[in-house]
Amino acid sequence: MTGGLLATHGPVLPVVLPLLAGAVLVLLESARSPVLRRGVPWVSLAATLALLVLAVQLAVRAAGGEVQPYLLGNWPAPFGISLALDRLGALMVVLTALVACGALVYALGGDAVRGLHFHALFQFQLMGLNGAFLTADLFNLFVFFEVLLAASYGLLLHGRGAGQRERLQASVHYVIFNLAGSALFLIALGLVYGVAGTLNMADLAVRLATLPAGDTRLMQAAALLLLTVFAVKAALLPLYFWLPDTYAAASAPVGVLFAIMTKVGVYAVLRVTTLIFGTEVAAPFLSVLALATLALAAVGALAATHLRGLVAYLVVSSAGTLLLAAGLGTEGTLAAGLFYLVNSTLVAALWFLLADRIAAARGGSDLLQSRPLAGGWAPLGAVFFVAAVAVAGVPPLAGFMGKALLLQAAGLTPLAPWVVAGVLASSLAVMVALARAGSIIFWEPSRSPTAAAGGGTLAHPLAIVGLLGGVLCAALAAGPLADYTGAAARQLQQREGYLAAVLGARPAPAAWDLRKEMRERGDAK
């Protein structure tokens, strides 16, 4: 990887790499030769590891504070599609790659062969995620949303045997709900284009300042429609009911990828509110709804009858905390929210894998009732304990630091008492729910003959230990991480840098100009 390529084409590489890998994998998976088919997992793993290396290099570039624009097809800025790499986008891409590595390693332990085209769909999902994090164009954001959703529909159905019926039913709900969401997204985009005449985020931000007075209400309606669509993805209160069933039905590695899909919604809310519409457009209701989401997620976690259902409500709870940070909208809460986002994504991924391992050790059941537990409590119980501490926000792990930063920053806002009460109560409820689940699973195993432990491969513990290491690293490196998220929040608040970079991007001079050559030769009409 040369610095030159990163400097000229950096922002588009995290989209192109999974796209090419996915295309190659489709061919390899349907190859006649068994030798080629055996190469599929290795190609997929190599592509995902390469994506991680690439993402880290991009983050190192973005950490300097410079926004790197990229003009697709060399079209000048507001007319073509632009990509832009800033600190927030780079952070999300790194996080996606990290979580994807964990999911893929786990899937190689047996889940990947339980259906067709797992690896290709996995790569296309990564392409959609990275594209959504890097694009600077609203319509392009819609397209990448559809790419990642299309791949997720396939991945959700992935798996064979147990739970197929639940997966099918959850898929019907999930696909219908998201298609309706896409229709709303397009209506919002039509409104935005009709009023402002542009869909480039930076150009839109500039034009909104000079919008005629009669059009501001229409634009506000478009902004709120967009936020509604993003709230569907991010699982905000009235729109999260699809999530627990869907996430509980997905197989473990797919659940890990889905853990970052709710973060796409949060990211999109952050991006459009800070860059385009201003945080005040969502201020009256976003924080209140996020608090209500926290409360209902706590109730859901306490009432869960399955471990996977409990994990799904943990995802809703973390999404509520993140949207709360986005809704409060000050630089401090945004920084705290981004810090919390890193930890909560890693730990949610860890939980999906852990829930699957626990279910396997209990003979395939994750029902929260007394069941025999194969292999003793020690290895799984220790990971359960650390993961519970990390997700509930108890010291000393990063979940606590994120929540503490959020409470500290929220102290300056009018909603402060509600935020403090809501976040602390949600932490307590999550802790109680996890303590209940843990004591049922590990302390009350029934004495009936122990079920045989599911096929023990090296991949499963490797993925879990890797993600656990990520969670612990987030706590150990809390200082540098908080510096980075603080800088990212500052960059979001001071949007001039982003606007200047995207709108000031100049097309690269062409190495050769075919049309000019034709004109000079006299071929053109």
Next chain:
Amino acid sequence: MLFLLTLGIGTLTGCGVWLLLRARSFDAILGLTLLSYAVNLFLFASGRPRVDAEPILEPGSVATLAGTTDPLPQALVLTAIVIAFAMTALLLAIALRARAGTGSDHVDSKEPR
């Protein structure tokens, strides 16, 4: 013409939402299709549709929207059509699978009691 367009979008959206709210996969798919038609027309309308104007600049014509129509919404609609079409096909496949597996066309995979 604008009146007809508006009426069409409104009717399609109304029918689409009504069908979508019936908890049957077939009705929901039809509803989503109607909704996507409405959305496509709406996107088309967002570019101020005009009669008798081309989205092409001829040599010598003035490069404003006075004599031409905006080509961008047409490109957006084209993308939206392709995506909606593919997604509908995918949803149809999933719904057929669910129907075959559970013997019910209800979106909850079982008949309401």
